[in-house]
Amino acid sequence: xxxQDFIGHAQWVFLLYFIGINLGYLSQNxxxxxxxxxxxxxxxxxxxEGVFSVLDVPISIVVPAFNESVSIISSVKALLQLxxxxxxxxxxxxxxxxxxxxxxxxxxxxxxxxxxxxDRIPSSPVRGIYSSERHPNLRVIDKENGGSxxxxxxxxxxxxxxxxxAVVDGDSVLQPDxxxxxxxxxxxxxxxxxxxGTVRIANGCTVxxxxxxxxxxxxxxxxxxxxxxxLRAFLFGRMGWSPINALLIVSxxxxxxxxxxxxxxxGFNPRAVGEDMELIVRMHRHMREQRRxxxxxxxxxxxxWTDAPETLKGLKSQRVRWQHGLGQSLFLNRSLMFNRHGxxxxxxxxxxxxxxxxxxxxxxxxxxxxxxxxxxMGWISAPAALLFLAAAIALGVLxxxxxxxxxxxxxxxxxRTRDVLLLFLIAVVENFGYRQxxxxxxxxxxxxxxxxxxxxxxxxARTESLSDATRSVRVLTMPPEDASRR
Amino acid sequence: xxxxxxxxxxxxxxxxxxxxxxxxxxxSLVLFGATLALRFATVQRTRRRRRxxxxxxxxFAATIVASAEADLPALPRxxxxxxMLLLEEWNRxxxxxxxxxxxxxxxxxxxxxxADFARRKLRRRWLSERLAAIQTLGNxxxxxxxxxxxxxxxxxxxxxxxxxxxxxVQIDRSDAVRFVMPHVVARDDWPxxxxxxxxxxxxxxxxxxxxxxxxxTADADTAVRLLKYxxxxxxxxxxxxxxxxxxxxxxxxxxxxxxxALGSGSTPPRTARLTEHDVWYVRMxxxxxxxxxxxxxxxxxxxxxxGDREWWVRYRAAQAIVALxxxxxxxxxxxxxxxxxxxxxxxxxxxxxxxxIA
Numbered sequence: 001x002x003x004q005d006f007i008g009h010a011q012w013v014f015l016l017y018f019i020g021i022n023l024g025y026l027s028q029n030x031x032x033x034x035x036x037x038x039x040x041x042x043x044x045x046x047x048x049e050g051v052f053s054v055l056d057v058p059i060s061i062v063v064p065a066f067n068e069s070v071s072i073i074s075s076v077k078a079l080l081q082l083x084x085x086x087x088x089x090x091x092x093x094x095x096x097x098x099x100x101x102x103x104x105x106x107x108x109x110x111x112x113x114x115x116x117x118x119d120r121i122p123s124s125p126v127r128g129i130y131s132s133e134r135h136p137n138l139r140v141i142d143k144e145n146g147g148s149x150x151x152x153x154x155x156x157x158x159x160x161x162x163x164x165x166a167v168v169d170g171d172s173v174l175q176p177d178x179x180x181x182x183x184x185x186x187x188x189x190x191x192x193x194x195x196x197g198t199v200r201i202a203n204g205c206t207v208x209x210x211x212x213x214x215x216x217x218x219x220x221x222x223x224x225x226x227x228x229x230x231l232r233a234f235l236f237g238r239m240g241w242s243p244i245n246a247l248l249i250v251s252x253x254x255x256x257x258x259x260x261x262x263x264x265x266x267g268f269n270p271r272a273v274g275e276d277m278e279l280i281v282r283m284h285r286h287m288r289e290q291r292r293x294x295x296x297x298x299x300x301x302x303x304x305w306t307d308a309p310e311t312l313k314g315l316k317s318q319r320v321r322w323q324h325g326l327g328q329s330l331f332l333n334r335s336l337m338f339n340r341h342g343x344x345x346x347x348x349x350x351x352x353x354x355x356x357x358x359x360x361x362x363x364x365x366x367x368x369x370x371x372x373x374x375x376x377m378g379w380i381s382a383p384a385a386l387l388f389l390a391a392a393i394a395l396g397v398l399x400x401x402x403x404x405x406x407x408x409x410x411x412x413x414x415x416r417t418r419d420v421l422l423l424f425l426i427a428v429v430e431n432f433g434y435r436q437x438x439x440x441x442x443x444x445x446x447x448x449x450x451x452x453x454x455x456x457x458x459x460x461a462r463t464e465s466l467s468d469a470t471r472s473v474r475v476l477t478m479p480p481e482d483a484s485r486r
Numbered sequence: 487x488x489x490x491x492x493x494x495x496x497x498x499x500x501x502x503x504x505x506x507x508x509x510x511x512x513x514s515l516v517l518f519g520a521t522l523a524l525r526f527a528t529v530q531r532t533r534r535r536r537r538x539x540x541x542x543x544x545x546f547a548a549t550i551v552a553s554a555e556a557d558l559p560a561l562p563r564x565x566x567x568x569x570m571l572l573l574e575e576w577n578r579x580x581x582x583x584x585x586x587x588x589x590x591x592x593x594x595x596x597x598x599x600x601a602d603f604a605r606r607k608l609r610r611r612w613l614s615e616r617l618a619a620i621q622t623l624g625n626x627x628x629x630x631x632x633x634x635x636x637x638x639x640x641x642x643x644x645x646x647x648x649x650x651x652x653x654x655v656q657i658d659r660s661d662a663v664r665f666v667m668p669h670v671v672a673r674d675d676w677p678x679x680x681x682x683x684x685x686x687x688x689x690x691x692x693x694x695x696x697x698x699x700x701x702x703t704a705d706a707d708t709a710v711r712l713l714k715y716x717x718x719x720x721x722x723x724x725x726x727x728x729x730x731x732x733x734x735x736x737x738x739x740x741x742x743x744x745x746x747a748l749g750s751g752s753t754p755p756r757t758a759r760l761t762e763h764d765v766w767y768v769r770m771x772x773x774x775x776x777x778x779x780x781x782x783x784x785x786x787x788x789x790x791x792x793g794d795r796e797w798w799v800r801y802r803a804a805q806a807i808v809a810l811x812x813x814x815x816x817x818x819x820x821x822x823x824x825x826x827x828x829x830x831x832x833x834x835x836x837x838x839x840x841x842x843i844a
Binding site: 008011012015018019041042113114115116118131187188384387388390391393394395397398401402404405408409412417420421424427 | 497499500502503504506507508510511513514517518520521522524525528529612613614617645675677678797800801829832833835836839840
């Protein structure tokens with residue numbers, strides 16, 4: 001085979017890949033547009049009519065915290081002001097080495113609480129449990145550091161009293177009515193086991209007393225690009241998979257789960273890099289294996305705001321981790337792939353994620369390199385190489401444009417017209433450098449998963465010696481000799 | 487003029503790439519234009535909406551307080567495309583007021599020709615307009631739409647069918663119950679909060695008997711769902727129904743739902759069969775029930791449940807003990823101390839701490 005032949009074949013492979021992945025995304029776009037339109041048609045009416053009373057579904061909110069001394073008080077205060085009739089807040093101090101626990105004790109008048117803690121999901125030992133004198137619905141679990149968010153959340157789930165569990169990142173900013181919105185699918189369909197909502201970028205917004213007061217765009221370029229990325233990922237990425245019950249991820253920043261199913265499957269996997277995705281994929285596998293009817297749903301409402309990394313280092317770390325987590329989640333639940341009883345998850349979502357999301361960066365990076373190289377070397381004409389690049393870029397712009405349009409059709413959160421113009425500009429600019437860079441990082445994440453290297457995130461100094469200040473609190477874990485009692 | 491699309495080579499892949507690039511760029515430009523147009527339209531609509539609502543809110547408020555026909559405010563002029571906004575605002579206000587205020591609002595709605603307008607909207611495809619139309623016609627108690635709404639009860643769309651049910655009850659509650667109740671039984675897609683509101687509006691005297699009959703003959707799943715509506719029914723009949731269910735039915739889900747249906751003023755049913763039930767959540771519900779309506783004589787049963795193998799049963803039993811009438815903190819502390827079983831004593835400590843008993 002001559003180099004010319006190789007390039008000829010490569011052209012086809014790259015072209016078909018780009019067209020395939022973009023057709024996939026455009027189909028999701030179509031499904032999402034229909035889904036959002038349908039959702040919005042009834043949402044206002046339901047809201048006005050108070051159709052979904054939430055009185056019968058109390059929620060436990062689990063907030064893991066590790067060394068969050070600076071923000072923990074304001075985060076918890078905001079969570080205590082959510083508009084929902086009955087909920088409890090379970091904050092887990094995951095062996096913080098700073099004064100997170102002391103701040104909580106002082107800020108909320110916490111007192112040791114003699115809880116008969118039950119260890120249904122294994123986690124690192126619990127050192128003590130506190131309840132607030134001022135807020136009867138607030139408890140704090142102080143535990144030894146388990147080295148992962150998953151371990152902390154699992155300890156929190158064990159202490160939850162209510163049938164629905166919302167897992168919220170300590171630095172997430174929730175909408176005041178977020179719980180009311182995400183609980184709706186549980187009320188509409190009792191087989192619902194998990195619900196996620198749209199997460200937006202908080203950079204550039206004005207936050208007051210723990211809530212978003214004014215929506216705005218960040219001035220930092222990286223954060224700005226992520227605004228467009230999040231619109232794509234949530235408005236049609238997730239909304240597209242949800243109607244066919246093939247949603248593979250509910251963001252770790254904010255998700256609501258049926259507690260019984262969480263406990264049944266052993267909670268979050270503490271060894272998973274992307275514990276949020278791994279949980280959802282495992283939920284699918286578990287329910288499909290048991291042939292039980294279930295739904296994992298996404299609500300398009302913007303319910304949660306999160307900080308996006310503003311430095312290349314932070315962004316790289318996040319993207320490498322996400323890709324690593326994706327590979328691990330799919331591999332750990334590989335029996336889902338083309339499973340006879342797996343439905344849309346096995347035959348559509350998992351293959352799509354495997355081919356386009358997991359291994360996609362290989363073809364994407366190779367595509368750029370081969371086309372540019374072949375153009376420079378004269379194996380294909382420079383205009384032809386440019387046309388291939390133009391096709392890839394134009395498809396990228398199209399996807400972002402459709403996400404911005406969908407946002408305008410549905411929630412139009414960005415109030416100024418210049419915000420919309422800026423988003424369109426970013427939709428074009430991100431294709432020159434940013435997209436290629438993230439493809440490289442994803443490739444690195446893929447390699448990290450393939451070659452079994454643990455991610456730096458796992459070895460963040462979270463296992464330092466524990467403070468003795470709380471040792472006097474009675475350890476309330478279950479005695480091993482009487483494990484028959486739950 | 488399309489020469490720029492002619493690729494520099496005849497290679498098919500390059501041709502496809504060229505067309506893909508051109509089509510995607512063109513579509514993006516269209517989306518860009520459409521988004522800006524949409525933004526412009528939204529801004530205009532929001533401004534107009536604000537103006538209309540401000541103007542008419544005053545008119546509606548003056549209407550509500552007008553004691554005589556002569557006091558009714560003059561109605562401002564409005565554009566045809568503002569009428570839907572008015573209708574929505576009127577519906578919102580109608581839901582918020584009661585009694586004579588509603589009658590006065592209805593009078594204004596007739597002067598504004600809302601009934602005819604709503605009838606036209608009822609035949610449109612756009613769901614939110616149809617819903618607003620049904621709501622308006624229900625609020626105006628338009629008997630002429632009765633048959634239409636009866637038909638809509640069978641509509642597969644949940645919002646449409648339940649809004650029609652609500653409208654029927656508003657139009658003629660005694661006749662509506664006959665048509666609506668079978669759908670309350672059959673339609674498990676109807677949101678419970680709305681069903682409760684409809685049944686409450688229909689009134690306990692009309693709802694209780696058909697509801698009890700439906701529960702008695704329903705399968706387990708339906709009985710559990712219907713038992714949630716017993717809060718709107720007459721409590722004496724519900725107590726009898728629960729007693730019958732606890733005696734006759736075996737399904738654990740029905741037993742727990744029946745226990746939940748008992749009000750706090752009810753006579754305690756015989757719970758022995760329930761506190762010793764094989765299924766843990768039946769035992770838990772029995773403990774919970776005793777926490778609500780139990781008497782000091784139930785203490786031995788609850789104390790036995792403190793040693794249950796299931797955490798939730800122990801928890802509810804401990805809470806029930808703390809809630810029993812006549813048990814002083816000192817007696818509770820003594821009870822906690824005398825527990826040989828550490829699980830039971832831990833749970834008592836927790837329940838006492840929750841109740842603020844140190």
